[in-house]
Amino acid sequence: MNTFSIAVSDECIGCGLCVDLCPLDCLRMGKDEKPFMNYSECWYCGACEIECPVSCLKVYFPFLVY
Amino acid sequence: MKLSLATMNTDILIIGGGCAGSMAAIRAKELAPDTSVCIMEKGHIKRSGSVTMGMDALNVVIVPGVSSVSQYLNILKRKCCDLVDEAPSRVLAERSFQILKTLESWGVFFPKDDKGNYLLMQVDDEGRFCVGMDEPDLKLILAKKLRESKTTVLNRTMVTKLLVYEDRVIGAIGLDINEGKLILCEAKSIILANGSAGRFGLPNTGYLYGTFDFPGNAGDGFSLAFRSGVKITGMEYTLRYPLIKDLSIPLLNIVLTRGAKVINNRGEVVADQSRASVHRLIEEVDKGDGPFFIQMSHLSKAKICEIENVLFSTERPMQRRYWELKKMKFNRDLIELHPTEAQLCGGHGLSGVVINEFAETNIRGLFAAGDVSSVPMQHLTGAFVFGNVAAESAVKFIESAGNQKIPEKYLEEQFNFETKRIIGITNRVDNFIDNTQYEYKVRRVINEYLLSPKNAVSLNKGLGLILELREQLPLYLRVRSLHELCKALELEYILDCAQMSAIASLTRQESRWGSIHKRSDFPNTDNENWLKHIDIQIGEDHSDIKVTFRSVQKEGRA
Numbered sequence: 001m002n003t004f005s006i007a008v009s010d011e012c013i014g015c016g017l018c019v020d021l022c023p024l025d026c027l028r029m030g031k032d033e034k035p036f037m038n039y040s041e042c043w044y045c046g047a048c049e050i051e052c053p054v055s056c057l058k059v060y061f062p063f064l065v066y
Numbered sequence: 067m068k069l070s071l072a073t074m075n076t077d078i079l080i081i082g083g084g085c086a087g088s089m090a091a092i093r094a095k096e097l098a099p100d101t102s103v104c105i106m107e108k109g110h111i112k113r114s115g116s117v118t119m120g121m122d123a124l125n126v127v128i129v130p131g132v133s134s135v136s137q138y139l140n141i142l143k144r145k146c147c148d149l150v151d152e153a154p155s156r157v158l159a160e161r162s163f164q165i166l167k168t169l170e171s172w173g174v175f176f177p178k179d180d181k182g183n184y185l186l187m188q189v190d191d192e193g194r195f196c197v198g199m200d201e202p203d204l205k206l207i208l209a210k211k212l213r214e215s216k217t218t219v220l221n222r223t224m225v226t227k228l229l230v231y232e233d234r235v236i237g238a239i240g241l242d243i244n245e246g247k248l249i250l251c252e253a254k255s256i257i258l259a260n261g262s263a264g265r266f267g268l269p270n271t272g273y274l275y276g277t278f279d280f281p282g283n284a285g286d287g288f289s290l291a292f293r294s295g296v297k298i299t300g301m302e303y304t305l306r307y308p309l310i311k312d313l314s315i316p317l318l319n320i321v322l323t324r325g326a327k328v329i330n331n332r333g334e335v336v337a338d339q340s341r342a343s344v345h346r347l348i349e350e351v352d353k354g355d356g357p358f359f360i361q362m363s364h365l366s367k368a369k370i371c372e373i374e375n376v377l378f379s380t381e382r383p384m385q386r387r388y389w390e391l392k393k394m395k396f397n398r399d400l401i402e403l404h405p406t407e408a409q410l411c412g413g414h415g416l417s418g419v420v421i422n423e424f425a426e427t428n429i430r431g432l433f434a435a436g437d438v439s440s441v442p443m444q445h446l447t448g449a450f451v452f453g454n455v456a457a458e459s460a461v462k463f464i465e466s467a468g469n470q471k472i473p474e475k476y477l478e479e480q481f482n483f484e485t486k487r488i489i490g491i492t493n494r495v496d497n498f499i500d501n502t503q504y505e506y507k508v509r510r511v512i513n514e515y516l517l518s519p520k521n522a523v524s525l526n527k528g529l530g531l532i533l534e535l536r537e538q539l540p541l542y543l544r545v546r547s548l549h550e551l552c553k554a555l556e557l558e559y560i561l562d563c564a565q566m567s568a569i570a571s572l573t574r575q576e577s578r579w580g581s582i583h584k585r586s587d588f589p590n591t592d593n594e595n596w597l598k599h600i601d602i603q604i605g606e607d608h609s610d611i612k613v614t615f616r617s618v619q620k621e622g623r624a
Contacts, residue, residue, distance in 0.1 A: 023109040023118050023282050041275045046384040047113040059384055
């Protein structure tokens, strides 16, 4: 598992706004038309999560707490 | 990987669309609506720069009746150990309240108490210059103003080179990292506003992007300016802050101003509302009195709630999840502090492009604003004030300077040269070290040799390794995509900053600013010989660096 990742729920409409807005260009659209974290270069700013029009995305960073 | 080529023209080109760059564009269009203004932004204008997710305070505001400009300057001088030019910081202070009013008129929220007074906080040992600003949508508000002003914005475009002819800036070359397009942009004036060197030292977690300052800024601005002959100063000011351990997210000022305490390993209080110097805390950590913890268990439920509201709504809202993951509660648990990685920054520290009170650099037509420029500890207020100042100067420059006579084909030759260089980097597909690994090595060297306690032997060793890593880069670093091309260019920026920092630290044969520049071979502060700026400038190439000294400008204007 990557240090950082995003969880995307079924509500995702595949609009790609999160991919456009990510300040570090970490996200890409997958073949399933859902975003995924292609580069583990996340600053956990939360722009993707907060700007999501249908609130389907969650940033998580399980490994950072150690 | 194929690159396409394009050319464009603009009156004013702004590099970086964070708070300084956005403000500069808005101001330029306000002063001269017919002037064409273009921003090249490496991320996306709506969420870019150091204040991606808003900000909870304006750190430098002289509120009439509360504080004065001279009081601010006195405290600033003390914080900088007297190494600060007065004129730019005076302009910052004088225009600070007007900036607050302008932002407020745009809809930026500054909370007020029952009597209608702004929320003022003391964030150092003395002086009340910090005004609460509860605004998660700061960048969205600026982006809306930019749209209204009809500024052209090129997102995901990073600048790879500034073009200078006979000491005057004539354009820049940008790389669209989405499309793989190199853009030659002719410009009459350029405002550099692309931030600090956030990715400099290596965070204690080893995670390259777990930095205090925005990691999208790899010292791009310092490096681009340096390579085009601009003077860079204060690179020995390798700054660390005490922030949340492992997360490097700021909270100290927010909690201290609301009654929290910092305790050392013996439970003794080492910082509170009246003693809040972050630099002293770092020194205490270095002395071995750590670990340090923030204590909030004595605070009322209402205060805890207020703190959570600020922390979880602006600047870095994701930290709510961090505390949930750690199963920690502010009213019960101690929060461990730890020094962040070292950064070089004009906003927090005093590193950056040398500018005067008109935001002018030593290259005509090139101005700088925000974290990339050395207006010591200017914070977000500085980005806004000097965004304005730079725009005013650029507009005036265009009106008065006339057209530069550039030899025929000069721009074309420069563009061809840079295109070849970039294509050369994209040909490194078969190299075997990926950018993450390479960056880790570079920043490990920075940590081990270029930071306090510093001495000539370690700095020379570090400098040698940095130069070696630059030579090895084309041989080893693998570049397979546009994203990796961007990272390869950033690595060069980090190497430039490391080289400049090592040279500046070697030059300053004294200790100054507590733990920030501590030379074990020159342990004392030497005001007789070293109360002067150290400016770094490139000569023919990276092996030819000029170091010059500049006296501190005390009063009056240049």
